[in-house]
Amino acid sequence: MAPLKTTKLYTNNVNKIATRSRAATHLKEINGNKGLERALRGKRKADCSPTKENGNKRTALGELTNNKIDFATGKGIKKVTVQSSVLPSVKTVVKNNKQKENGAPPPAPLNKIITRASLKQTVHHIPNQTAVKSKETQKENNLPPATKKRLSNEFEKTESEPSLYSTALEDAARKSTRLSSKSSESSTIVEQKPSPSNVSLVIQQLESKLNLGNHDVPPGIRDFDKENWNDIYQVSHYAMDIFNYYKEREKMFPIGDYMERQVCLTKMMRSQLVDWMVEIQESFELNHETLYLGVKLVDMYLDRVTVSKEMLQLVGAAAMFIASKFDERIPPMIDDFLYICDGAYTRREMIRMEINLLKIIDFNLGIPISYRFLRRFARCARITMPILTLARYILEFSLMDYDTISIKDSILASAALYMALKMKKVSNWTPTLEFYTGYKLEDFKDTILLLNKGLHRPSREQLMTVRNKYSHKIFFEVATTPLLKDDAFF
Known part of the structure; x- marks a missing residue:
C-alpha cells in the first residue's frame, strides 16, 4: 500500500492531515473543479526517494501547463494577458462576405473556443479545389491518373528508375560527380544531377582503387576468409573490403608535430596522460578499442587547439568519455569520469569540452585504429x-x-x-x-x-x-x- 500523503487543508483555521481522496473531495466542495483531483494525486514513489523542495516540473515546451495551485482557495493560479479589442477593418468585412457567398463559413471569432467538432465542420465545408483542378487538367490533357509509387520495395526497381536507397559507393560517386560538376560549371547556380553512366564509372574507379571484391588468394597462402565463409560473425564475404577501406581512410586523419605549438605541454606530460587513460580503461573494464580511439582523439585535438596544463586532463577524460559512448555497449556515466578526475572539473566543463572536441574533429569518429x-x-x-x-x-x-x-x-x-x-x-x-x-x-x-x-x-x-x-x-x-x-x- 502506498504511504499516505499529508496535505494542509485550511478550513476554519484548523490544520488537518488528510489523504489524497479527502483532499480531493474537500477541493470539490470549495469550487467543484474536477481537474484539481488529478493535480493532487501524486505518483507512487519508492520509500528511499529523496524529497524535492520544488514540486514544479519543467515541461518540454516551457511552463505552458505547469500551473501552481493555491490550496487556500483550491484554484489554479494562471497568468492572464489582457488584449485590447480591435475593430474589424473594411478588408476583413468584405472578405467575410465573399466567403459567405462561396459557401464557406466565416472565421471563428477570437473569443470562441475552437473544438474538434468545429474543425471537422469547417473541413467539410471547404471544397478541395486542388483535387478538382488536377482532375480537370487530367481530363483536358488526356493524361492517365496519378498512381502512388511503392518507395519501400527495393526489389521492384528498374534501371530507368533510380532507387530510393543507395550504397556507400554510390553516395561517394554522386558526391565526387557533384564536386566535379561544381568545379567545371562554377558560374551556374542550379546543380544538375549526375547521369547514371558517370555514377557507374566513378563506382568502378573506387572499386579498383580499394580493391573491392578481389578475394583471389595467391597459391601457397591459406585463404582465411574462405575457411570461415559460412561463419556470420567473421563477415568473410567483405572483411577484405572493410580493411582495404580502413587503409584508405587513414589518409583522412593526419596528425602533425604539434608539440612545438603547445607552449604549456611537454612530451612527458602527454605520456603521463596516456598512462592515466590506460588506468581508466583497466579500472572501468573498457574495450581496448575505446582506449586507442581516446588517445587518437586527444592527439587530433592537441594538433588543432592549444591547451593549457590545467586543461590537459579534461581533454583526456572527455576523449575517453566520447570513445566509450562510441565503442561500449554500456558506457560509464559522466559522474564516473568526474569522480576519477578527483573533482578537478565540473559537469558543465566536461560537457563543454565534449562538445568542443566533437566540433574540432567534425564529428568524425570512424577513425581506423x-x-x-x-x-x-x-x-x-x-x-x-x-x-x-x-x-x-x-x-x-x-x-x-x-x-x-x-x-x-x-x-x-x-x-x-x-x-x-x-x-x-x-x-x-x-x-x-x-x-x-x-x-x-x-x-x-x-x-x-x-x-x-x-x-x-x-x-x-x-x-x-x-x-x-x-x-x-x-x-x-x-x-x-x-x-x-x-x-x-x-
Whole structure:
C-alpha cells in the first residue's frame, strides 16, 4: 500500500492531515473543479526517494501547463494577458462576405473556443479545389491518373528508375560527380544531377582503387576468409573490403608535430596522460578499442587547439568519455569520469569540452585504429594468443611514445606483430602476412626500430601502468619477455 500523503487543508483555521481522496473531495466542495483531483494525486514513489523542495516540473515546451495551485482557495493560479479589442477593418468585412457567398463559413471569432467538432465542420465545408483542378487538367490533357509509387520495395526497381536507397559507393560517386560538376560549371547556380553512366564509372574507379571484391588468394597462402565463409560473425564475404577501406581512410586523419605549438605541454606530460587513460580503461573494464580511439582523439585535438596544463586532463577524460559512448555497449556515466578526475572539473566543463572536441574533429569518429588491424592480421596468420598478447603489449606501450603519432596505424600493427613473432622465435614475415597486411618488411623497418627503442627505455614510476598490466597472469606475463637488439629483427 502506498504511504499516505499529508496535505494542509485550511478550513476554519484548523490544520488537518488528510489523504489524497479527502483532499480531493474537500477541493470539490470549495469550487467543484474536477481537474484539481488529478493535480493532487501524486505518483507512487519508492520509500528511499529523496524529497524535492520544488514540486514544479519543467515541461518540454516551457511552463505552458505547469500551473501552481493555491490550496487556500483550491484554484489554479494562471497568468492572464489582457488584449485590447480591435475593430474589424473594411478588408476583413468584405472578405467575410465573399466567403459567405462561396459557401464557406466565416472565421471563428477570437473569443470562441475552437473544438474538434468545429474543425471537422469547417473541413467539410471547404471544397478541395486542388483535387478538382488536377482532375480537370487530367481530363483536358488526356493524361492517365496519378498512381502512388511503392518507395519501400527495393526489389521492384528498374534501371530507368533510380532507387530510393543507395550504397556507400554510390553516395561517394554522386558526391565526387557533384564536386566535379561544381568545379567545371562554377558560374551556374542550379546543380544538375549526375547521369547514371558517370555514377557507374566513378563506382568502378573506387572499386579498383580499394580493391573491392578481389578475394583471389595467391597459391601457397591459406585463404582465411574462405575457411570461415559460412561463419556470420567473421563477415568473410567483405572483411577484405572493410580493411582495404580502413587503409584508405587513414589518409583522412593526419596528425602533425604539434608539440612545438603547445607552449604549456611537454612530451612527458602527454605520456603521463596516456598512462592515466590506460588506468581508466583497466579500472572501468573498457574495450581496448575505446582506449586507442581516446588517445587518437586527444592527439587530433592537441594538433588543432592549444591547451593549457590545467586543461590537459579534461581533454583526456572527455576523449575517453566520447570513445566509450562510441565503442561500449554500456558506457560509464559522466559522474564516473568526474569522480576519477578527483573533482578537478565540473559537469558543465566536461560537457563543454565534449562538445568542443566533437566540433574540432567534425564529428568524425570512424577513425581506423591500430588495434583493429592487429586483430585482423593475427587471425589471418593463425597467431596464438600469447603471441597476440605480446603484440598488444608492444602496441599499447607505443601509445605513450610521442614519436609514433604520425605513423599509420596499419603499419604500427604490422610492426608490433612482427616484433612479437621474432621475440617469441616463431617465424619471420610470412607471405600470408604480406598478402593480408599489404606491406613488406622493408615498408615498416624504421617503425620496428622506433618501437624497439621505446621498449628499451628505462622504466619510470609515472609510466608503469602498461608494464604492470601486462605482467599479470591473465596477459601471460608478456611484459617480462626478454627484449631483443635491433640486429635480431633483420
